[in-house]
Amino acid sequence: MAKAVVTVIGKDKPGIIAGVSNTLAEHHINILDVSQTIMSDIFTMSMLINLEKLDEEYNKLQDDLNGLGKQLNVEIHMQREEIFNAMSRV
Template sequence: MEKCIITVVGKDQVGIIAKVCAYLADHSVNILDISQTILQGYFNMMMIVDASNASSPFATLVEELDALGQEIGVTIKLQHEEIFDMMHRI
């Protein structure tokens, strides 16, 4: 299993979850867990996904999710679970 972490942050608007999930489904990336909150008009979502069967290489997913985020006005980051864990160690 190739676990990855996706974070999405930006001003809340209709369709953020739908667009991100549609992209993931179109690229055979399975969502394992999802959490989202809206605080004072700002949207924050974190997903744990399995990219083992992704139809595109990891680097392509990173670039395309970044472009999708720019298109819809949010920041989308995709990281391997190990990198995310190391970056957020206390």
């Protein structure tokens, strides 16, 4: 199963989870696991997503998430699971 890790960080405000979830749904992406917390007024979220039904190129999804991040004034990063795991071992 092709998976990726999506991380979001920024000043907390309404609509962050909805925006990311809706963008993923538009690309036929299933969220496998999610963890989010608010530290003081900083929002952080990590998601594990399934890329098997990605209806477009990986880069298109990444571009859409980057655009959403700019719109919401948060940082959104996506990394394939195998790269994430390899970097965690270094």
